[in-house]
Amino acid sequence: MKTRSITLYVNGEAYSLNVAVNRTLLQVLREDLGMPETKYGCGTGECGACTVVVDGGKSILACLTLAATMDGAKITTAAGLEKDGKLNPIQEAFISEHAVQCGYCTPGMVMKSVSILAKNPKPTEEEIRRELEGNICRCTGYVKIVQAIQKASEVMASTR
C-alpha cells in the first residue's frame, strides 16, 4: 500500500504523519493520533457522527475523507473548542439547553453547529433544521439541539 507524508494541524497542533493512502481521516484521528472524540457512527457518510471542521468553518465527514488528501489542513474537533479552560458558547448551550443525552452524536453535532454559525451567524430555525439533516440523533428528537444552536447564536452575537 502506497503511503504519503502529510502534516495535519489538529486543534492547533502540528502532526507529521506517514499515512497509507487508503486510511480515512477518521482512522487517523482516532487510531494514529489517539483522539477518540470524533466518532465512528456508520463509516459511510450517512450519520454525521464523524463531523469535523476544517480551516475555520467548513464541516466535513472524516469517515469519507482520505487522510492523504488533507496535507496542511487545519482541523478542529470537539476537544479543540475549549479555550483557556472555557467551553465554546455552542458547547455551553448544548449543556444548558439539555441538548445532550447519550452524547454519541454530540461531538459531530457540535462541530456541525460550529460550521452552521460560521457560515450564517443568525440562522432561522428552518435553516438550522435543514443544515442538521446530515447529523442523526436518536435520543433528543432534535428539539433541544435546535434550541441550543439558537441560544449559542444569540450569545455569540452579543459578545461580538
Add this chain to the structure above:
Amino acid sequence: MSELSIVGKSVPKIDAKQKVLGQAPYAADLVFPGLLYGKIVRCLKYAHAKVTKLDFTEAAKMPGVVKILGPKDVTQKTYNTGVLDIMVPEPVGQMLGDLEDIPLFSEHIKHQGDKICGIIARTEEVAERAAAKIVVEYEPLPVYLTAEEAEKPDALQFHPAKPGNKAFQLPAAMFPNNVYGWGDAEAEMKNADLIVEDTFYVPKQKQCQMEPHAYVALYDAQGHLHCWTSTQMPKCVHPKLARLFGLPMSKVTIHQTVVGGGFGVRLGMISEPECCAMAMAVPGHYVKVQQLREEDWIASESRHPGKYWMKMGFKNDGTPVACQAKFKAYTGGYFTQASGVPFTTGAWLLGTYKYGACNYEGEAFFTNQVPCGAYRGYGNPQTNFPSEQLIDRACSKLGIDPVEWRLKWHKGLGDDTWILGFKYPSCAIDECITKGAEAIGWKEKRAKYANQTGKKRRGVGIALATHTSGAMPMLLEHTVVSVKVNEDATAEVILNCSDLGTGAHTALQQIAAETLGFPMEDIHMLVGNSDAAGFDIGAHASRTIYVGGLAVKTACEKVTAQFFERAAEALESRIEDLEMKNKKIFVKGSPDKAVDIKTITAMGVYNFIDPATGKTIGHPGQILGYESFFAPHHSPPWSAIFVEVEVDTETGEVKLLEFVTAYDIGRAINPQSVEGQLEGGAQHGLGYVLTEDIYYDKNGLCLNSNFTDYKMLGPSDLPPMKVILVEQPDPVGPYGAKSCGEMGLVNPIGATANAIYNAIGIQITESPITPERVLKAIKDKGMTY
C-alpha cells in the same frame, strides 16, 4: 409539603460537559495494551441454511491471524440474549416455554447475519481479509418471513420443542383458554350496537442507537473474565456470562461503558458471548469486537412485527362493551423475547380503557429474520396503532367526539392496571386530555377540518397511553444501593442502575442530594461495575427513576438516620428535637447548639481512644446506608397526545404540522430531562407510524440496512413539539415521580394515525403509513378530494 431544593430543578446532566468535549469513554474509545481484534463472521448470503462445510485452513495461514474459532471450538451451551431467565422464577419460565436456543456459532443458520465463526487477529484489517478467506458452503433451506408461512404443516422446524414453529402462546396454565383479560368478550360482543374490526400490520422497527456495538474482553492469568460492554443490564449479564462459561460470578466482572443509546437493543446481551469466547481462547490478551453499522439491522434485535387482529363492540352511546384481540408476532430466528412482548402487548391493551370485557391472545412464530427483542415501549406501540384507530372509527360512526369518548372511558384511580389485580395509585389523565386539547386547539380544528376542500387535507388526532414504572409483579424488581459517606461528609452512591443517555444518573443524584440534604457536588455516583455494587435489574420497563430512585431514597434515609443518631449523642439531645440544614444538625430553636455533619463523619472514621478514659471519642464507624430494595408497585404514568397533519392526497405524503403531549409524570425530578425523553421518544414513535420498517427480499435478505434506506424522521420532518408536564405526585414514587423513559414513543403512533383518518376519512391498517400506502388506500376506497 416542604419545598424541594434539588428535585424538580433542571440541573445540567452530570456527564454533559464530558460529552460536549467528546471525552466520554464509549467502548470503542477504550485503549488497552496489546489489543487483539475479534471479528464475528456472519452468514450474509442466506436467511435459512445449513452449514455443510467450514474450512479455516487458508484463513488461518494469513500473517497476523492468531486463532479462528468455529462451532466446535467453543462451549456447546446455548443461551438466550434476554434476561427473562433472571427476571421470572424458573417454573414460570417453563410454563412460558422460554428457550435458550442461541449457540455461539451456528451450523443451522436461522437468519441473515447469524454467526458462523470468530477470527482473532492482530488488526481489524487482517481480520477482515482473513474473513474473506474462510471457506464456507451452505445448503440453502426454505425461507419463512411471516407467521402464516412458518406455521404451515410442511414448514421446516426451527426448534424441536416448538411444533408448527409456534415459539410462544399465552400458556393455559397461567391464562385460562390462553386468554389474558376479563369477562367473555365474544359473548358481550352480542350486546354491541356497533362492531368495528380489522387486522393490522405492525412493523419491524429498529432501535438505531447512534453508538454501534463494541466490546472488549480479557481472560486474565487468574482465570478472571472481564468484559467491557454497553449493556443496559450489567448485573444480569454478569450471571448469564458466568453460567455460559462455567465460571463462578466472583471470577467475572462486567464493566459497563458509557451507553451511546439503548432503547432496548442492549437490554441483555448482544455479542458479549462471542467476544468473551474469543478472549478465553487467548488468555491474557484483550480482544475487541467492533460491530459495523450495516450489521446492526441483521445482527441485533428489533421490535416484534406481526399481524394484530382487533375487534371492539360499542353501544350507541359509546359504551365499550367488549374488546377482542390477537397478536401474531413474527419473532425472528431465535426465541429471545418471544414470550415477553406478545404478553405485554395485550397487557397494555387491558390497562387503558374500561371495556366491559376484554380478551387478548398473544402468539409468536419463528421466522427467518433477525430475532426480536426489547424496544422502548415493549408491545405498547403495537397496541396503540390498532386500538386507538378502532376507537376513533367507532366514534366517527357514532358521532362521538374522540376526546369526549376518552375522557369518559379511560381507566383511572382504583381500576386494574396492566397487571389485573393491581390498582392505579394515581392518574392525572383528565388534566392531560383537557390541557392538551386546549393547546392544540382541538375544538376549533375539528370543526374547521370537518369541511375541507382541496387536494391537501388537514386533520387532528388524539391518542392516550398508559405504561408502567418498573415491571413488578410480572418481573423481578430489585435494586441494591449502598451510600458510603466519606470522612469529609461527601458521599458515594454505589449502584448498578444504568443511564442510557436518559439522564437517569443525574436524576438519581438529585434524589440522593435532596434526601441527604447535600449539594449535588458533594455526591459521586459510582456506577457500571458489577463487583462494586449489588444487584440491579438494569434499565428497562421505565424503572430507573421509580425503582432506582426509591432504592436511593431509602438508602439515603438510612444515612441521615445515622447522622441524627450521632448528632443526638454529640448534642445530648433527642432526635425529635433536632433538624438538619446546610449539612449541619442543630437543636430546633437553638441554632448555636449544632454539630457539622463533617464533624460526625470525620469522627466516625478517624476514631481514637481517649487515653485518659480508655473510651472512644465520639461515635466510631464509617457511615454506610445499604438498601436491598424491592418495588411495592409500578405506578403507571399516563399521557394524552395530539397531532395535527396535512395529507397531500396526490402524493400520499403526510406532513406533521403540530405535536402536543400532556404527560402525567407525578413529579418531574428534572423537568428538561423529562421533556427530552418525551421529545426523543416522539421521534421514534412518529417514525414507527410514518416511515420505519426493516424490508426484506423474498430470500429474507435485508434491503435497507443503512441510514439512507432505513428512514428515520430528521430535523426538518419533525413538527414543533409542545410538552405539558402535569404534576400530581404519585403516592409511591420517589418524591411522587413516575416514569417517562418509554411511553413518549407510544401514543404519537395512534394520534398520528387518527389525525390522518380525520384528514382523509380513511384508516390505513398497515404501519408505517407511507405515501404508497396512503395513495393505495385512497384508490382502493375510491375516494376523491
